[in-house]
Amino acid sequence: MTAAQGPIADAVRDGTLPGRVWLYSNYHCNLACSYCLTESSPRSERRELTAAQMIAVAEQAKELGFTALGITGGEPFLLPWLPEAVLEMVQHLPLVLLNNGTLFVGERLERAAKLAHPGIALQISLDSHLPDINDMARGPDNFSKVVESVPRLLERGVQVRIATTTAGPLDSPALDPLKALVASWGVPADDHIVRPIVRRGRADERGLGVQAIARDIPSELCITADGAFWGSFGPTVRNGRLDTDLLLTRTILPLAVPANALLAAIGGMPQGADAALGIR
Numbered sequence: 001m002t003a004a005q006g007p008i009a010d011a012v013r014d015g016t017l018p019g020r021v022w023l024y025s026n027y028h029c030n031l032a033c034s035y036c037l038t039e040s041s042p043r044s045e046r047r048e049l050t051a052a053q054m055i056a057v058a059e060q061a062k063e064l065g066f067t068a069l070g071i072t073g074g075e076p077f078l079l080p081w082l083p084e085a086v087l088e089m090v091q092h093l094p095l096v097l098l099n100n101g102t103l104f105v106g107e108r109l110e111r112a113a114k115l116a117h118p119g120i121a122l123q124i125s126l127d128s129h130l131p132d133i134n135d136m137a138r139g140p141d142n143f144s145k146v147v148e149s150v151p152r153l154l155e156r157g158v159q160v161r162i163a164t165t166t167a168g169p170l171d172s173p174a175l176d177p178l179k180a181l182v183a184s185w186g187v188p189a190d191d192h193i194v195r196p197i198v199r200r201g202r203a204d205e206r207g208l209g210v211q212a213i214a215r216d217i218p219s220e221l222c223i224t225a226d227g228a229f230w231g232s233f234g235p236t237v238r239n240g241r242l243d244t245d246l247l248l249t250r251t252i253l254p255l256a257v258p259a260n261a262l263l264a265a266i267g268g269m270p271q272g273a274d275a276a277l278g279i280r
């Protein structure tokens, strides 16, 4: 297979542009976490991408020279067509699929089991080894649902990563018991992501997390039903309104339009402090 050609492929190869493209599949969620960037809840406006749009993004991202995909929400697994669309997307690029890990029972578990593929990782949120602390931010019974789901997925051959969002220092020893729990499932330490609460969305309303400006947020292209944004922390919602400070363009396809808009925005932008803030 020949390597992708053009300015986007060149920028990804030389590290100017991150290789991952993010997609917000939807904004509604079965949970309503206290620090949610998108104010997601069961009542949120859905703002869904279609399966056809998501597959087109995957195909065009590969053609342009991007190297990976990320899917987030809202809770992607609320979309009944998601597993089949993801299996088509991974024909083009490897992907990570962020989710809250609470929906893997019955038929939904067996449909998720189809995602046992070397190019697909499910990234599941878990914030503490203490059920009460975890559930304070994420909702009742969240801890027990996640610790039941992770082994079920692993037994079925699905790759699992764990994401921990914390208000404390990223290297705090207080996280050691959680790291031990994750390791006990056989999830490698590199696949346990620890990141700060970013002060956008519901976290901003509640005064939680680290302040971050554009250059602190990894400059990954992020596609939503409302347009294309700078970074996966770009399309946040505050007081019911979409933040547009990091909006690049309302056009999402063809993908070359937002990709070139992002490349133009990056030009001359000084390096930020994202590595120091640990935002990822």
Ligand code: SF4
Residues within 6 Å of the ligand: 029, 030, 031, 032, 033, 035, 036, 037, 038, 039, 040, 041, 073, 074, 075, 099, 100
């Ligand atoms: S943080 Fe994730 S799981 Fe929690 S409400 Fe927001 S989208 Fe749902």
